[in-house]
Each structure stands twice: as C-alpha cells, then as structure tokens.
Amino acid sequence: MTLKVGVIGTGMIGQDHIRRLTQVLSGVQVTGVTDIDLERAASAAPAGADVFDTPQALIRSDKVDAVVICSWGPAHEEQLLDCIQVGKPVFCEKPLVTSTEAALRVMEAEVAFGRRLVQVGFMRRFDADYRRLKAVIDGGTLGLPLMYKSVHRNASVPAGLYTSDMPLNDTLVHDADISRWLLGDEIAGVEVRLPRKSRQGGELRDPHIVLLHMASGVIVDVEISVNIAYGYDIRGEASCERGIAALPNRPATVITDARGIRQAIPEDWRERFIEAYDQEFREWIVAAGQGTATGPSTWDGYAATLVADAALRAVASGQLEEIAMRDKPALYAAPVQQAA
Amino acid sequence: MTLKVGVIGTGMIGQDHIRRLTQVLSGVQVTGVTDIDLERAASAAPAGADVFDTPQALIRSDKVDAVVICSWGPAHEEQLLDCIQVGKPVFCEKPLVTSTEAALRVMEAEVAFGRRLVQVGFMRRFDADYRRLKAVIDGGTLGLPLMYKSVHRNASVPAGLYTSDMPLNDTLVHDADISRWLLGDEIAGVEVRLPRKSRQGGELRDPHIVLLHMASGVIVDVEISVNIAYGYDIRGEASCERGIAALPNRPATVITDARGIRQAIPEDWRERFIEAYDQEFREWIVAAGQGTATGPSTWDGYAATLVADAALRAVASGQLEEIAMRDKPALYAAPVQQAA
C-alpha cells in the first residue's frame, strides 16, 4: 500500500523532500503540494500531485494520508493543530514551533487525541554513525557516560542573514537533541561561555562553548563554530567510566601526496547527512502508514524550545540557567525515543 | 511507471534481492518468481507475484518487464539467451556464465540484438568508497596510476565446501573486475604466487598473491586470504606517479578502552556492501525501465571468465599466463564502464 503524502512549503528543503519521496523512497507518493507562493508550488509538484490553495485544504483532502510541513516556522503551530484535528500523521521540519507556549498547545492537542501523530525533523538520530555510537553507550561495557563532547562546525554562514542568536536558536538544538537521545536523559540547565571571537564572521558572535547539565549529572560540552572555513565537521565523543566512544571520520578516500596523508571533510550538512534524511523518511513512512508517528516527538520539539530559550538567557546572565519541564505525558513515556 | 520484475532462483541471494526490490527500492514491483524448487519459490513470492513453473514461462510472460537471474551458474547461459531473444533487460548474478565459450555466445546474441540488455552483478562498482577512489584516480592530480594493491580478506569459508580453486574462480573475479573498472584498463596476463599456507583452513590453499598485468603496464597486486579469522576486510590502494589514493576504513565507532584505540571490522560482505547492492539495483531499475542496461556488461562477464581461467593455469604453470581477448564489439565501446 502506498502512502499518499501532501507537502506544505516548497522552498529548498521542501523541494528536496519531494525529490526524496518521489525518486529515492518506496511505498510513498506525493499527491498534494501547497506553498504561500502557488506558482512555486505548481512548479515543484511532481506528476500526479494536486496543487492546493491552502494548507488547510491540503490537510483535509481525501487524497492526503499524511503531511510533511516545510513551511516557515511561525506557521507550524496552526498546521500541526489542523493535522491533529483530522488525525493525520505529520512530519514537521525544525523548529517544531517558535515558542514554548506553542509547543505546549500542540502537545496538549496530541495528548487529547490519544496517539502520537507528530515527528520532528531531528535527522541526526537516523544517522548510522550516531546509532552505532548509541549502541556502544547503551551496551554498557564502558560503564556509565560521564561527559559528552559535541563539536558542531560549519564552514560559513551568510553574512548579515545569520545573526548572533542563531548559533543557539538554530544550531545548538541539534547538539541538544542528539545528546538527550544518546544519553536517554533530559537537560536540567544550560551555561554559555564566549571564547575569543573569530574574525571570520565580522560582528557575529562566534564561537560558543555551551555546557548542558543533564538531569543525571552528565555534562555535555558543546563547541559551536559557524565560520570555521574548512568544512562541515560534526564530532561526538562520550567519556564513560572505563573508556571513550566517539563518532568516526566520514569515509573519504585516503590521499597521500605533497600535502601529507589526508581525508576530505564534507562541505555541508547535505553531504554529511544525506543518508540520514533518507532513513528518517523511510521510518516515518512505515509509522505514518500505521496512522501514527515514531522518532523525535512533540516532547522533543518542546525540549528544543526550552534549551534554546535557556541558552539565550545564559548568554545574557553569564550564569547557569535552569530548565523546568512540565510533567511528561504518558504518550511520550519512553525516556527519550530509542533507535530502531 | 513501475518496473515489473521476475526473479529466477529464490535461494539466499534471490530472497535478499526480493526483499530489496519490495521493501527498499522504489519504482519497481516483483510480479513473478520461479525456482527449481517451486515450493521454495511460492514461499519467497511477495504479495501479488505469480509463481511460474519454468524460467522460460517467466521470461516470456507479459507480467514481466525485466528479469533478475539468481539461479545456479550453469543455468545462466540459457536464461540469458532467452531474455535476449525476447528483448528484456536482465540482471544476472555472478558468474555471468561458467565458460569463456558460453560468454562469447551470450555476447554474440546481445550484439546481434543491437542493444545492451545484460548487467552482471559486480556490486563493488556501486560502492561509494570505490567511486570516490575512481574519481581521485581519474582526476589525474596524482599523475598516472602505476600499481594498484587490492586486499581481499574473508573471516572464514565453509570447510570442505570451499575448495582450492575458489579463491581464484569466485573471489579473485571481484578484484579483477574492480581493477579493470578503476583503471579503465584490460588484463593482459596473470601470475599467481603461493605464500606459506595458513593452518586456519586445513588443506585449503590459502592465501594467494596474484599479480594482474594490465595492458597499460600497471601491475595489480592482489592478496586473497579467505580464512583470516578477524573479519571481512577489503582494501585498495593506487600508487600513482605523485601520490597514493586508498579506500578509507569503514566508519565504525572509535572506542578507546583497555584494548586500545580501535574500530570494528565488518563481519562479512553483506555488512560491507549492503549499500552497494541497493545502489546497484537502483541504477539497474532506471536503465531497465528504458529497455536497456548500464553497469557491468557481458564484456565484463567475459573478462571475468578469462581471468579466472588464466589464474588457475598460472597456479599449475608457475608462469605468467597471458590473456587474449577477442575484438571488442562497438556495443561495449567505453573502455570500461564509467561511474555515474
């Protein structure tokens, strides 16, 4: 049986997901698209897909079994609530919503509905390297994890468009989510430290050191560098009681020449996580076909809004900013969603 | 448009390809299966697939656009000729056929038909690491390749079932094919040297050193070890005029514990090449949908029979055994099939 999917938002990421759903993955068909720019929607629509005038019409159409939201962040809340109202599974790109209050409203609606419908686009959880790392940590042969070091380096960000709150609002959320998932733990507090500023980004505040204090006492030590010039470099290392487990280098050809023994670094997140995006949707299609969702949940989207808010407060205060989460609804009972 | 595929042979590899065609890949449907054991065929048939009494019936059925051959090697020639007769694209697992004469007959039929229909299952050409290695060699910044070292290590082979001709007949053909493809070159002669015998395999002749003398003068230096106990380890390194290019390690978690800093090795070829198999069929589906074949050709299957024969002669003679290929039909004009 083929899952009929409607896509809201046909910008860069929306187009990429349409390509993925039509050319890469099986068991799925894009039957509807919409966008605030209907012309763009029409040109992005694959053969056999209807162009809908509004998200509401797309969500309610009989031609659509499940929804993929790639619209502007502030539009997410209403679209998510509409999907929940009609009981359709929905994949929502980051951010889930743009405020903690909105996250709580979506959560309330989903809990009232009584079944998980929402998956948030934290693709790292679907990356084979991270899954192997989690398996080693969970395996327990190294003892309990005590620290986790997350390195998040980006070659460059667009001058002017990328502002000083974005390393914490947009970038940190990935490290925060993957840390919660790897460790099966929640974030209890956040500190931010600002090292000597890089001159690569003009006035932009960069890099950041962020300490995430987990509920268990584990400290996650994050480096965020967004203009490091050399490439997109994601590293992760767990210090456990009796050893260390770390992400490997990506498998580039080993070249030995006048520059030494060397391996290339990915240029950007598309190159680094292309297979994780495919896998993310592969698993979503299976769950959505059963009328539900697995993977990162509304609870995880809610946690992301809390950590971003606390990190911004921590820059201003220079202090540890604590995070108080509401009680966890039974719907999201697993401590943090486990790998398949 | 969905490609309707019939699968001949539903043993282990046939079942794995059925899983791949039904659960992993898009644009394709398994509509027919057959096997010498019809009961096994019935139990392997996915929903909606017919079980055919004979390969001939399957090949000729309107329900089948293209054929996947996973039967016993000696049955391949007849099945390939049948496919060519009715003009249907066909994917054939290794070996293409079991003699040089049979390879020439299939080639003659395909050339007479006038369009490529046959793809042979040399999956390494679809592996991302090999493709990146080829891109570096072809890029030319290191100068011309002068030597290529191919290491082919297998954890273990079944005692008794795996005989002393198989390292050359079944295993070497992968190294030979990937060398021809990486270097864009043909094999002109073969030498085999037998180092001290491993006691891991009882009477089995193991390991082997094979030198492939390419037409260009490049020497390919192959190590084949089939009982090396520790895992499945495939390495490749090209020595060029101004530098070296090598396959990377596979990306396993880096663990530091009382055993040192270490990374796991794949257990077998399924683990190592799982993505290459998927990609192999992804590209086959596209070409078969257009009524033709790309990837490794009948010419490549013919080359494989020649190198295996020459290697077996070289063990007996201790000398360089030369390979004389027939003139290359225009149908296979590209020196050796290039990466996409």
Added chain:
Amino acid sequence: MTLKVGVIGTGMIGQDHIRRLTQVLSGVQVTGVTDIDLERAASAAPAGADVFDTPQALIRSDKVDAVVICSWGPAHEEQLLDCIQVGKPVFCEKPLVTSTEAALRVMEAEVAFGRRLVQVGFMRRFDADYRRLKAVIDGGTLGLPLMYKSVHRNASVPAGLYTSDMPLNDTLVHDADISRWLLGDEIAGVEVRLPRKSRQGGELRDPHIVLLHMASGVIVDVEISVNIAYGYDIRGEASCERGIAALPNRPATVITDARGIRQAIPEDWRERFIEAYDQEFREWIVAAGQGTATGPSTWDGYAATLVADAALRAVASGQLEEIAMRDKPALYAAPVQQAA
C-alpha cells in the same frame, strides 16, 4: 666539558633522573647525592658520586656545578634559595613550591641575583608532539587560536592516597602550563564543573571539567579523568579561526584482529613522556653549563601555584575565580618561554 650535578632526593623520580644523567645523557656526571634517608642516598649514588649529609652541603660543594631537586615539595623553597645564593643553576621537580608566597620569595631572590637559575620540571614542553603542535599554531596559517581542548586521562590513582584536591593541585597544573606555553598567554580566571561522578574511584571527586579563561579571551577546556581504567591518554586540540590542530595518536603498531583495527594506548606517564624527560635534561645541561637556565621558569612555577589555588576556590564557589598576577619581572620577559 662535563657538568657536575648534585641530586637532592633519591626517591623514585630522583633515581630515575640519576639513571638518565648517568646512562642516557652525555656531557654530565652525577658527583653528589643526598636524601633525608642517607642510606637510600648511598645506595642510589652512582660510581664516583659523594653522599652529602645535607642539601646545604651538597649545594655549596665545589664538586657540584648544578643541582637537581627531587625532594619533598615543602623543602623546595629553602633549597632553591640556597642555590640562588651561591649562583648555581638548579632543576626543580614540580611543584616549584607549595604556596604563592613562597613562589614570590624565590622569584625575588632570582631577580635580585640578576640571571635565571631555575628550571621547573614541566616536561610536556619538551615533547616532540607538543612542539610540533605549537609550531603549527604559531605558524598562523589557521588564524588565531580561539579554544584549546586538553584531555588528561589517567588509568588509575592509588585509592586513599590520591585525594579530591589532587586532580586540581597536581594534575591540572600540567594542562595549565602547557596551555600557557602553547598559546603564549596567561590565565586570567578559572571555572570548575563537576560531571556525574565515576564509580571507579570510590569517594574520589572525578572527573572534572575545568575552563581556563586566558587573558586573550581564548578558553581552554580541560577534561581531567584520573580513574578511566584504559590507560594514560593525553590529547590536545586547538580550534583556530580557519581550522584545527591536534596532537596525533602515539605511534603504536596497528593491529587488525577479531577486536577490530586498533592501536595500544600508553599505560602511564613514564611510557608517554620518556623521551620528553630526556630532552628536558638535554636542554637543561646545555643551559646549566653556561651558568643559567632556560625552559619553564620561576614565573611559570608561580603561575602554577596561582591556577591550582584558583581552581580549588572555584570548586567551592561554583563561580569564575579570577587570577591576578604581579607585574612580570624583565628577567622573564618572553611572554611564555618558546620552544627551541
């Protein structure tokens, strides 16, 4: 010309230095030894060396051109002042002294003498890997350093004898000194964070995360784990504006077996830094032969007492503890001593 050296303190480290000075290095002769246990001194004395009753007698003897202090920390101040009084070069094992006030008194005496006489035993500065790392940072092709990550892992410490202040008092000083030297910078403040406690060390506080705020704004992020079971693992990585420079793995045989691809880790600091100790004394002998000292200075020993004190305060306060250094005497004018 051979340098005649007197060694004060013939415990484990003193004996090792006597071995080094007599069996490994050239241009040097051990002519005198002393110890609080004169019998131990006698048995440690190499052929031709006198056993002195007191440090004072050894320091003043005509048979002694230069002094090596390996006695108990609280005895260092008086012995250093004696050496300065008679104008003899002196190598002093860590700690230089046990209080900031004592460090200032030694500094005052050396400044009054007018020539450097004291070298402190920070051996990492003589390690070839650290020297290459410094050369890359100083070379400037990666831009300015912004962060430095220092990892200090020890397989185990003696239960009971090693107390919770020692990771900061004894261990951190190495990371602090090497950071000052690598970055050519002073430490302006210290923060300490305590992750989830390891159960490997019973009640011992372990591990620690320490943030050293350098005068330039660079933040040094230190992990100290003293019971990590797997070995002695020292890592260092500088994040610069346009790239990263890191210490390499130590060169152990690469073994591929059923445990994967792996390299051994050193067992302890003796194995890791054996060549650095030799080089440290090689350079000391040259300078002492010229009646002076190079390498880590009294100023560096003073800085070490300040950072250890501040770190202990930071554990108690949970806050950033600032460090105020006195004006730097011209005698120690180089920002931080450069590599040879």
Added chain:
Amino acid sequence: MTLKVGVIGTGMIGQDHIRRLTQVLSGVQVTGVTDIDLERAASAAPAGADVFDTPQALIRSDKVDAVVICSWGPAHEEQLLDCIQVGKPVFCEKPLVTSTEAALRVMEAEVAFGRRLVQVGFMRRFDADYRRLKAVIDGGTLGLPLMYKSVHRNASVPAGLYTSDMPLNDTLVHDADISRWLLGDEIAGVEVRLPRKSRQGGELRDPHIVLLHMASGVIVDVEISVNIAYGYDIRGEASCERGIAALPNRPATVITDARGIRQAIPEDWRERFIEAYDQEFREWIVAAGQGTATGPSTWDGYAATLVADAALRAVASGQLEEIAMRDKPALYAAPVQQAA
C-alpha cells in the same frame, strides 16, 4: 668508562655520526678521524681528536678503542680486515662490502678471530616502530606470518646520479634486511616485476615490485618507488594467520583545514630514522665497550650482497632467482639477530 672512537670517512654521513657521538650520546669520545681528503678530516675533527694520515694508522692507534667506517664502499673490505686483525670492534656503514666474495673473506677472518667485532649499519632494526611490530609478530597471538608487505617510497632521487640498478642495489637491501629480521628468516629466492614506468624520473626504471621468497615460504612483497614526489614513506604490514600487524603513521600534528583532515609525511630518511640512528649507536657503544658487537652482523651484510645480486639477475631473467647461502658459522648462531 669512555669508549674512544676513530672515524674513517668524514663525508656527509661521517660528519653526522661525529655530531651524534660528540653531542648526543654519552660514554663515548671521538679521538681520531681520517679521510682520503685530509683537509676535510681536519675540519670535521672535534676538539681533542687526532687526524690520522691513513685508516691503517687510525685503526692501530692506542688512542682508538673502536672504529666507525663511513668511507667509500670499495674501501670497506680492507679496513674491516684491519680492524679484525687488531681485534677492535667496528661499526661499518652500508654496504658492508661490494661483493659476495669480499663478504665471505671478512666473515672468514671474523670467524677465525672467534668473536663478533663487526656491526653493519642497518638502522631500521633500531627503530621503535619496527621493534614494536616485531614484538607483535613474535608474540604469536596472530598466528604465523604468511606475507609481509614492505613499502619503500622516496620523494626524489638525483637525476643522472641515481641509476637504474640502485633501487635494487642500495634501496632494496633495507627492505630485505628488515624482512629477514622481522621474520627471523632467510631469503631463498627473488623475483622482480616492473610496473608501468613513472615519468617523474626520466629514463630511470621506477617503480619496482620485488617478491622475496623466504625459506619458510613467507612471501615478502616489496614496493620500491624512488621519485614519488610527496615524501619519504616507509610502511610495513604483516599478514598473519589470524590478523594483521602494521607500522603506524609517524606522529605528526593532525591538522583539519580546507585540505581536509591530514598529517604530514617525513621529507627524507634523516627525518624518519633520526632516533633509530641514535639508538643504533647507543647499543653499539655498549657492545664495543665490551670488545664485541651485537646488532646486524657480517652474516647480514653477506645476505644483503646476495639479495642485491639476485635481484639484478631477476630483472634480466624475468624469473625467480634462487639464493644459496653458505653454511652459517656458529658465531652468527641466532637465526637472525633479535631486538634488545
């Protein structure tokens, strides 16, 4: 007690050994030098050393306990025989002598003398990486060695001066000696294969593949590339019954920048083996002080002349050239000299 050493030959390598013996090593003094160019000898002579008119005078002088021969190869035989005649230990740079007959004459003289006096300059045996590799092989946990791969790459050789016999006469002998030592085995036959010629060296024959057939059946597979442009790269890997042991990369700083993750390669043999040369003389001084020699012996120098001769014959014949060694005198009883 200080060993008084006379150095014959004060060209580049002789000057380097004088530096080593006077500035780096202890327990040794250079008391005499000579050279065919006495002016060069005088300028190379360290303080306190006499300049001798002839090698004979130096060898016989009471001021000289032991001799270092760094003269031209054809002069070695006579100088070695003179040393043996007066019973003085002698370190002889490669080649021991320039013909198998000469090697046999030196061996006969040493055997008649009744004690080892000669050490040949195969410095690789003193390299820490090779010693660790040998320890792993000898440890036996990987089973017996079956193949050994030796890679010998040189950035460039002087055009015109370096002729086509030199990769086999001068370069191969290192791989041959280290293979004999690592494996505790003798070479029974040699084959040479010539891959596509590099254009880096004009008319020079380069690279070479050499197969050394050891008495045990192990095959040593050697790549010699002398103009590979990128640096001096020495690799070694033993394939054993249950795993692989390989030399590590040299410990260069790991730099991540726009060229990827990379480590520098040594420029030449001086950089790669500087510590091995020091260690080689450290051990020689100890043995010479006891009136004898350890390390590579006259027997090893004899083996080297045999393998070079056989390799040159093998280029001409294209066949396996066998090596027949004389019976091994009891003086050289250890199969091949073991590491200390």
